[in-house]
Amino acid sequence: MGKCKPFLEILSSSLHGDYKFPILEFLAFLFLLSSFVFTSFGFSSSEVPEEYFVYRMTSSLMGLPLFIFAMLLFKNISSGIGNDLEKGTMQTILAYPLKRRSILTAKLISAFVAATLLFLGMQFSALYILAPDMVAPHLQVVLLTYVAYMSLPLLVASITLLLTLILRKGTLAVVIGLMLFFLFSTLSSLVSLAAYAMDSLLPLQLCSLLVPNIVMDSYYSSLQPMANIFWRPSFSEALLYSGTGYCFTAVILLLSYLYFSRRLNA
Amino acid sequence: MKRRWIILLGRIGAVLVAMGLALILLSLIPPVKDQGTDFTEMVSLQPQTFSIANPFFLSYPLDPQHGMCVSARADHTVKVYLLSVGRTYVEEWVASRLSDTQQSVSTLNASLLEEFLKSYPNLVAWQEDTINGKVEVQYVPTKIVNMTLIFSNWGAQNADIDYNIRLLRFMVSNERALNPAKFMVPFGFALTLPWLNLLRKRRKDISPHFLIADYSKAPR
Numbered sequence: 001m002g003k004c005k006p007f008l009e010i011l012s013s014s015l016h017g018d019y020k021f022p023i024l025e026f027l028a029f030l031f032l033l034s035s036f037v038f039t040s041f042g043f044s045s046s047e048v049p050e051e052y053f054v055y056r057m058t059s060s061l062m063g064l065p066l067f068i069f070a071m072l073l074f075k076n077i078s079s080g081i082g083n084d085l086e087k088g089t090m091q092t093i094l095a096y097p098l099k100r101r102s103i104l105t106a107k108l109i110s111a112f113v114a115a116t117l118l119f120l121g122m123q124f125s126a127l128y129i130l131a132p133d134m135v136a137p138h139l140q141v142v143l144l145t146y147v148a149y150m151s152l153p154l155l156v157a158s159i160t161l162l163l164t165l166i167l168r169k170g171t172l173a174v175v176i177g178l179m180l181f182f183l184f185s186t187l188s189s190l191v192s193l194a195a196y197a198m199d200s201l202l203p204l205q206l207c208s209l210l211v212p213n214i215v216m217d218s219y220y221s222s223l224q225p226m227a228n229i230f231w232r233p234s235f236s237e238a239l240l241y242s243g244t245g246y247c248f249t250a251v252i253l254l255l256s257y258l259y260f261s262r263r264l265n266a
Numbered sequence: 267m268k269r270r271w272i273i274l275l276g277r278i279g280a281v282l283v284a285m286g287l288a289l290i291l292l293s294l295i296p297p298v299k300d301q302g303t304d305f306t307e308m309v310s311l312q313p314q315t316f317s318i319a320n321p322f323f324l325s326y327p328l329d330p331q332h333g334m335c336v337s338a339r340a341d342h343t344v345k346v347y348l349l350s351v352g353r354t355y356v357e358e359w360v361a362s363r364l365s366d367t368q369q370s371v372s373t374l375n376a377s378l379l380e381e382f383l384k385s386y387p388n389l390v391a392w393q394e395d396t397i398n399g400k401v402e403v404q405y406v407p408t409k410i411v412n413m414t415l416i417f418s419n420w421g422a423q424n425a426d427i428d429y430n431i432r433l434l435r436f437m438v439s440n441e442r443a444l445n446p447a448k449f450m451v452p453f454g455f456a457l458t459l460p461w462l463n464l465l466r467k468r469r470k471d472i473s474p475h476f477l478i479a480d481y482s483k484a485p486r
Contacts, residue, residue, distance in 0.1 A: 012270065024277060025284040032288040036437045041329040041410065053329070053410050118281075125285065129446060130438055131330040133409040 006096045007106055014110035018076045024118070027072065031122035034064040039130065048224050054138040055220040057131060058145040059213070062123055066149060069119040070181055073157035074174045076111035081161065082170015100261045108253075112157065120146065141220075144242070148216035151245035155210065156181045158252040165259050188214050196230060204231050205241075212242040269464065276461020282454025289447035293440045297333065303433035309417065311344065311425045316379045316418035318353055321431050325353070328413055331436050333406035336415060338429035340396045345418045347383070348392040348405055352412035356382065376418050396427075406439035 019027075040060045041053050084090040093103055127135045127142065135142055160177030164170050191207040192214070208215040218231045219238040233241075305321035328334060338346055349356065360378055383390060391413070394401050407413070419425045 008270075019277075021277075022280070022284075025280045028281045029284040029288045032285050033291065036292060039331065039437075041331060050410065122285070125446075129289070129442055131408055133407075134330070 003098060003102070006098050007102055010093060010096060010098070010103055010106040011109055014080055014107050015114060018080055018110050019114065027068070027118060028122060030068060031065045031119060032126055034068065035061050035123060035126035036130065038063045047226075050134065051138055051141050052220050052223045054134050054141045055145055055216070057134065058127065058142050059149065059217070061126060061130075062146070062149055065119065065123065066153065069115065069150075070153035070156065072115045072119075073112065073153060074160055074177050074181075076115060077157060077160050077164055077177075078170035078174040080111050081107055082164045082173065085164070085168045086170060100264075101257055104257060104260045108161075111161075112154070116150070116154075119150075144238075145216060147246075148212040148238075148242045151212045151242060151249070152184055152210065153181065155245055155249045155252070156184065158249050158256065162252055162256045162259065165256055165264060184211055187211070192230075201231050208241040209244045210248070212238075212245045215241040272460045272464050276458045276464070279454040279457025279459075279461070282450045283458065284454075286447040286450035286454060289443045289450070292438050293443040293447065295437055295440075297434035297436045297440075300332070300433040300435055304430070305432075306428075306430045308426065308428045311417060311419035311427060313419060313422050313424065314376045316374055316376050316416055317427075318356060319415035319417070319429065319431065320353070323433055324413055324415070324431070326412075327352075327410050328407050328433075329410045330406060330408055330439070333404055333434045333436055333439060334413060335402075335404045335432045335434055336429065337400075337402040338396060338417070338427055339400050340417075340425050340427045341399060342419070342421050342423050342425040343399075344396045344425050344427055345420060346394055346396065346401050346403075347379075347390060347416040347418065348403070349389045349414040349416065350391040350407065350411045351386070351389045351414060353414045355412075356414055356416070376420055379416065379418055404434070406434075406436060406442070408442075 038060055039057060042056045081090075084093060094100065096103065123146070124135075124142075156177050159180060160173050163173035163176055167173055188207055188211045191203045195201060195204040204214060204218070215231075215233050215238050218229060219233050219235065221227055222229045222232040300323075303321075303323045305319075305323070307319070307321075309317050311317055334348075336346070336348070338344070359382055360374060363378060363381070364374075391407070392403055392405055394403065405413075415429075415431065417427050417429070
C-alpha cells in the first residue's frame, strides 16, 4: 500500500490532465460516430470467404478513428510528459517516493493504455452494433486486424516519447512524430508501387516490418479466389511481421525507460 | 478513495451518455435508396401455391449496410417470407422434389414450401401475413447474406399481389443504433449523478462569497 498511493496519485493527476472534462466524452462521441462513416464491405460475393469481408469491414471501420487515435497519443505525450518537462513540474513529480520507472509507467498508462482502451472500446461497440453475426464467429480476424493496424501509431508514439525525453520539448517532438506518421502512412502506398515496378517483394517486406497492415492486407486479399495479388504471404508470415512492429515499439519504450531512469535531469 | 470512485464512475457514465448521443444521431440519418434497385411486379397466385420474387439485384448478397424495403399489396391474405438464403438454393431444393411432369419452378405447390421451411426453420429471417391486404417491411441483415422473397397463397381463392422491392443503403441500421442508445443514455446519466453532485458541492465550497461586493449599498 505504501508505494501504491503515490503511484495512484500520479496516475490520477495524469488522467485528469490528459482527459479533462469533456475531452474524454467528446473523443468517445467522435470515435463512435466516425467509425461508421467510412465503413465498407466492398463488393459482396458468395464465393469469397467471410474472413475477407470481416477484415475489410474492420480495416475500413478504423480508417478515420485510427488517425484520431494517433493524434490523441501525440497530444497526451506533448501535453502530459512534454509539458511537465518544459514547465519544470517534473521536478515535483520526481520528488514522490517512487522509482522513476514507476512514474513513467503511471504517465504511460494514462497516455497510451487509457487511449487504447477508449479506442478499442468504441471500435468493438461499433462492430457489434453494425454486424454482430460477422464479428462473433470471426473474432480472431478482428483482433489480428487491430494488432496490425495499431502497430504504426504505437511505434510512432513511442518514438515521439523518446524524442520528447531527449529534446525536453513536447511540441517539437510531436511535430516530428506527426511527420513520421504521415511519412510511414504514405510510404506504404509508394512502396507497393515500387515493388510492382521492380518486380521484387523486398520493398514490401521491408516496409511491412514497420507498417504491418501491408502484409495483413496482402494476406486477406489473397483469400479471394480470382484476386491478382502480387504478394501472397502465409498466415505465420503475417503474424511474424505484425510481431516485429511491436518488437520495435518495445525496444523504443525500453530505451525511453532507460533514459528516463538514468539520464534525465529534470 | 470514495471520491475517486465517484469521479471514475461519473466519467464512465458521461462516456456512455456521449456514446448514446452518437448512436441517436446516427439513427436519425435516413437511408439512401440504391440507384437502379427499384423493382415492382404483379403476380397472380393460384390457391395453395407460392412464388419466388425475382429482381436481378437479389442475386447479389446484402450486407449490414444494405437493407431491403419490401411493400406488398394483395386482394386476399397472403403470407410473405424473407429467407436468408439465395434464390437458387431454394429453387434447387424444390426442383429436386418436383415430378417430371412439373416443368416450371416459378409457381409451385405451397406444401413444398412448407416442407422446405420445416427442414430449414433458421433460414426464415422474417415472415408476415398481409393484414388488410397490405404489408411493409424494412430488413437489414447482420452479416453478408443472400436474400429470397417468397409469397405464398395458403387460401382457397386466387390472390393478386402487387409488390415493390427497393435496396436501401444505411450508415448503420436505425433500429440497431437506437436499441443500445435507449439503455446507454439513462444508465450513463444515473452513473454521472453522484459525480455531478460532488462537482456542485465542491463549487459551493470554493465559491468566494467574501469577494462578492454589494455595490448597490456602496456610498455614492
